[in-house]
């Protein structure tokens with residue numbers, strides 16, 4: 001459970017379909033983290049680890065957090081620009097860092113997540129991205145490794161550490177809390193330490209020298 005782990009908690013943030021949390025309301029000017037809920041299935045599990053992780057971010061304290069649920073945005077596979085595409089793009093553009101919460105579908109990540117990624121370019125560039133994954137024996141890590149390749153193409157920087165939940169149905173209690181909460185939180189903290197470092201460094205760098213891809 002250090003660079004890969006299993007784990008949860010619940011925070012109201014992801015229970016609404018679209019977005020929660022003010023994007024510009026942090027008086028401490030902490031870097032802004034967007035947590036993306038990467039599964040859009042009707043019966044999805046994804047909000048459980050996403051809500052747990054958002055609570056971990058708040059406890060960590062270095063980053064402000066906004067949870068964006070991809071199920072709340074109608075993003076066309078044609079990659080045409082629509083009001084929802086514009087709305088999500090504005091939230092992503094405001095972010096200094098991302099955490100993608102993803103399951104594993106056929107050893108990869110959900111197509112809805114790929115569509116969301118493909119709609120945007122500069123919104124991802126020169127920003128750090130970390131991952132929370134879940135699945136069977138593999139804990140969703142094959143999805144994560146593929147996401148690293150995608151985000152490299154978009155000039156994003158992915159974090160070495162991940163938080164992963166192996167055999168996830170046995171890991172989370174009915175209340176959305178992981179059975180091994182301490183190790184889950186320790187894994188989240190390590191990853192957030194890395195993410196916060198990069199978020200501060202890259203925010204400063206982007207301000208000093210606008211990134212050109």
Ligand SMILES: Cc1cc2nc3c(=O)[nH]c(=O)nc-3n(C[C@H](O)[C@H](O)[C@H](O)COP(=O)(O)O)c2cc1C
Pocket residue numbers: 039040041043044045046047103104105106107108134135136137138139140
């Ligand atoms: C199309 C599909 C493919 C799947 N493939 C995998 C897989 O390759 N590895 C795995 O661990 N779980 C796999 N699963 C099981 C998922 O881990 C499980 O359904 C999980 O709940 C999906 O996340 P979600 O409910 O948030 O969408 C698959 C599920 C679906 C729907």
